[in-house]
Amino acid sequence: MNLRFTYLTALLFTFFITSSYSQVGIGTTTPDASSILDMSSTTQGVLTPRMTTAERVAIASPAKGLLVFDADLDVFYYFDGTTWQPIGGGDKRNNYKLVKSVADLSDELTAGGGSTYLLDTNTLYEINGTIVLNYSIDLNNAYLIGLDTNEDILVFPGGTLFSGSNGGSIRNLTLSAPGGTVFNIDDVSGSQNFVLQSSVVANSNSVGTLKGFYLAFLNIVQYAGNTDGIAYESINDLLLNNQGWLDTNSGTYETFAGTFSLIEKVSGFSQVSAGNIGVDLSSNPTVGEGVLLSTAFSGVGNYVNGYTVGSYTNYYFTKEWFVNSPGLELETDFVASGNFYNTNSLTTGFTQTISDGTAVEIEGTGTFTTDGLFRFASSGGGNRLTYDGLATRNFKVTGSLSIRVLNAAGDFYAIMLAKNGVVITQSNAVAYIDSNTQIQNIALNCNVKLAQGDYVEVFVQRLTGSGTDTLAVFSENLSIN
CATH class of the missing domain: 2.60.120.40 (Jelly Rolls)
Known part of the structure; x- marks a missing residue:
């Protein structure tokens, strides 16, 4: 008799709960009115079914919205009524890292012995926002990109932003080293490549030095507010396209020294203000073939500090150069x-x-x-x-x-x-x-x-x-x- 009473009581209680509440709370006594199930915890999570890929695709007649975790791929999947679709992580590329603060480079700082951010070779680092560095970056043949040059900025006050002996690729970023130097990279092997594209170099004490590369390609770069320019030294093939030097820069904008198989500087402009130099060749670099084409020189400064040997009276360049740029004397074999x-x-x-x-x-x-x-x-x-x-x-x-x-x-x-x-x-x-x-x-x-x-x-x-x-x-x- 008591057993029968207990069973009926439980049944009635269950019915009362089901009919009185449209929500269930776990860890909370006040489930949200918009939810069927409201779970609250600061120490535990929800664990969905975990299975292999083979087990997932073997589910018979999965319901639309069915959710599982694929343990082979380490990705959540849901069934959309027709196929299984990955959630989030399924679209993530390999060799990729999003950098939103300097803390995101902690692994690279460890790899660099605590004194350099040593990037992971062949990894793409996306810079999001302004990142203020405490140490130099060793590119280590990695890729640094931004999506908005005005907002994605690397800054190292008082230091050298990029150093070491490795090449790499930089795109769509603003680079700044207030009181310091942007580049001090020497490829001692002479076998690596360096690319700087669609970027701004601004408000630095010196743009710095690039040396020894097999290929250096700088394309669509704007320079503004730098106290001194950049020196290129002994690069096999140096390609400079659309370099824009504003008159807010000072010092010597571009210096060439050492030995080059090819220097090709095309398009862009150099606004050379009083007391400054656009191009310096006074160290008499050895150049297999030199091209200076359609770069517009303007301002009241010294456009070219020419060769001291090997050039011709009232001219700046040697016979290895083809020079046809607004503001400069035409220097080609065709006007010999x-x-x-x-x-x-x-x-x-x-x-x-x-x-x-x-x-x-x-x-x-x-x-x-x-x-x-x-x-x-x-x-x-x-x-x-x-x-x-x-x-x-x-x-x-x-x-x-x-x-x-x-x-x-x-x-x-x-x-x-x-x-x-x-x-x-x-x-x-x-x-x-x-x-x-x-x-x-x-x-x-x-x-x-x-x-x-x-x-x-x-x-x-x-x-x-x-x-x-x-x-x-x-x-x-x-x-x-």
């Missing part, structure tokens, strides 16, 4: 030019003995000087122009002479150009000698193809007559361009 002329008195000139019909250089007792040599050199007493450029090309050669020939009345003479000591036939200009007092003006005009090391001279040849004649030259001028 030169001129020589004799400096003897116009009324007396100089003389030369002609004893046979062989074509010989006009030199005699004359003295010569050169003017406007660009990628040409003078030799042979100053009246030989030697091409110094690298590109084989056609040149236009023009010349003029005023001459008189003694003891040659009735004879014919030819004045012509010679390339490498060989007469250029199409350049012949013929003169008939009428008397000892006759002065004739000779014009020369010819196109000639020159390769590096080829040279041009002015020759004379007696075409008729014999004996010994005296050629008097009152003026001689030759130009090539």
Whole structure:
């Protein structure tokens, strides 16, 4: 009788609870009115069914919304009525780390011995917000990216932001080292790559030094408010594209030193304010091929501090460079030019003995000087122009002479150009000698193809007559361009 009473009482109690409450609380006596089940705990969690992938996909007729934890993949899955879908972690990429504070780099600081943030090789680090560092970063061939250059910022006050001997890639970030240096990286192996792209370098004591890389590629970088610029040293291939130097920078913006196979600086601008230098080449770097193209130089500062050896008078660069940028003198093989002329008195000139019909250089007792040599050199007493450029090309050669020939009345003479000591036939200009007092003006005009090391001279040849004649030259001028 008592047992039957107890059973009925429990049944009635259960019915009362079920019908009186639409929510169930675990760990709380006041479940939320919007929930069927409200669980509250500060020491425990909810444990869903855990199973292998094979067990999950073997569930017969799973209900829409069914939730399990896949222990093989370490991911929660839910059934959407058609297929199993991962939740959250299923879309996470490998070798990735989100950095929202310097504390997120604690593992890297440990790897760097407590004095450097040694990044994990081939790992992508996404910088979110402003990260104020306490130590330098060793890129270690990792990737650093941001999504918003204005908001994603790396700052190291008073220190060197990036150091070590490893390359890596940096994109979409603002880099700043107030009172310090942004880069001090020396790839001693000469085999690594460095990439800086779509970034801002600002408000630093020095942009710093990049040295030794096999390839360094800097693309779409803005520099602002830096006390001094960047030095590139002995990089095999250095590619600089769209570098923007604002006039808020000071010091020397870009310095090149050491040995390079290629320097290619294209587009961008340099606003060089008073007392500052845009490009410094004064250490005379060795460059296999140099290109400075379409970079706009402006301002009242010194655009280029040029080579001290190997360049040409009133020019900055050596023959290995192709320079075509607004604000700078055009320096390419295609504008190579030169001129020589004799400096003897116009009324007396100089003389030369002609004893046979062989074509010989006009030199005699004359003295010569050169003017406007660009990628040409003078030799042979100053009246030989030697091409110094690298590109084989056609040149236009023009010349003029005023001459008189003694003891040659009735004879014919030819004045012509010679390339490498060989007469250029199409350049012949013929003169008939009428008397000892006759002065004739000779014009020369010819196109000639020159390769590096080829040279041009002015020759004379007696075409008729014999004996010994005296050629008097009152003026001689030759130009090539």
